[in-house]
Amino acid sequence: MTIAKREREENQRTALSLMMSLLGDQAIDTTLFDSDVPPFADVVLRTTWEELAHADCVNRIGEGQYRLTAKGWLAALEVSGAARSGEYLERLGRVLAAMKAHVKGRRDSKVVDLRTLATEANESEGFIFNIIESRASSPGDEGRRGATWFERERGRLVEIPVDFNMEAVDIAAALTLPHLERIQALEERLERVEEERARHHCPYCDAEISGITGQDFPEHHAYVTYERFGCGLLLADGHEEEPCPYGPNWPQLEEFEFIAKENGNLWVCQPNAKTARARRIRVVLGEVGRTKEEAEENARISVGPKIKGQSEPKRAWP
Numbered sequence: 001m002t003i004a005k006r007e008r009e010e011n012q013r014t015a016l017s018l019m020m021s022l023l024g025d026q027a028i029d030t031t032l033f034d035s036d037v038p039p040f041a042d043v044v045l046r047t048t049w050e051e052l053a054h055a056d057c058v059n060r061i062g063e064g065q066y067r068l069t070a071k072g073w074l075a076a077l078e079v080s081g082a083a084r085s086g087e088y089l090e091r092l093g094r095v096l097a098a099m100k101a102h103v104k105g106r107r108d109s110k111v112v113d114l115r116t117l118a119t120e121a122n123e124s125e126g127f128i129f130n131i132i133e134s135r136a137s138s139p140g141d142e143g144r145r146g147a148t149w150f151e152r153e154r155g156r157l158v159e160i161p162v163d164f165n166m167e168a169v170d171i172a173a174a175l176t177l178p179h180l181e182r183i184q185a186l187e188e189r190l191e192r193v194e195e196e197r198a199r200h201h202c203p204y205c206d207a208e209i210s211g212i213t214g215q216d217f218p219e220h221h222a223y224v225t226y227e228r229f230g231c232g233l234l235l236a237d238g239h240e241e242e243p244c245p246y247g248p249n250w251p252q253l254e255e256f257e258f259i260a261k262e263n264g265n266l267w268v269c270q271p272n273a274k275t276a277r278a279r280r281i282r283v284v285l286g287e288v289g290r291t292k293e294e295a296e297e298n299a300r301i302s303v304g305p306k307i308k309g310q311s312e313p314k315r316a317w318p
């Protein structure tokens with residue numbers, strides 16, 4: 001079965017929370033996350049990274065390397081609970097006060113460099129970068145005006161409009177209401193991604209489709225589409241022709257006879273199918289061992305059913 005939707009969402013939340021704690025006050029555009037090392041390795045599923053990338057919450061930079069997008073940062077703030085903390089509102093308040101001070105008594109907007117703002121607000125440049133980048137300081141409704149990057153000086157110069165009038169509470173509101181919509185849009189998007197995945201992945205083990213072929217059967221006036229998956233599953237017009245080792249139609253060990261023969265210094269064990277179901281799986285080669293037991297054990301491993309989430313049993317030899 002496919003990984004349950006709830007489980008996937010939980011894994012996305014875990015991924016976002018982990019990214020948030022590693023990010024701290026650094027800028028999202030220069031902080032990279034490596035999916036292959038802790039705390040992500042073995043915790044965040046490969047499919048979670050794909051889904052977050054599909055939902056524009058992360059960018060893939062290189063193999064196994066990701067960074068948060070502005071949207072991802074907002075989602076991570078929400079998911080990690082940081083967005084609702086008093087400390088976060090206080091910090092926002094300090095940044096906004098520093099911005100406001102620049103346009104007080106002026107008749108035109110003012111451009112300020114990020115570093116100066118950071119010093120004045122006593123906050124990190126990264127934190128302020130993320131606020132401006134995510135437009136958390138400019139929801140653009142209810143007549144509120146927020147700060148933006150000046151022309152092409154992204155990450156360097158901030159333009160503060162003369163009528164800048166954001167309050168920390170506006171930002172909190174901006175994060176919650178549109179964010180709920182964002183989460184909903186994300187979920188709808190994920191459902192579509194899931195439907196798409198379902199068509200291209202084995203329903204039992206999630207292995208990718210490796211080939212689609214069609215065959216014409218003129219005598220039956222039929223055209224059959226065959227889909228082969230990485231795990232060996234073969235579907236003919238959606239019907240299981242050959243099973244997946246993780247699926248319910250894979251034969252049990254009792255459905256084979258294991259016959260080991262000595263061959264020079266080694267033993268070779270060939271699993272022979274005893275039932276119709278066992279005959280549907282393709283066993284080509286006998287398994288080898290230094291002893292009869294090793295050869296039999298390897299043969300049992302090669303045709304035994306597999307369980308999703310469990311690592312493959314260790315071969316007896318080599």
Ligand SMILES: [Zn+2]
Nearest residue numbers: 202205231244
């Ligand atoms: Zn499969």
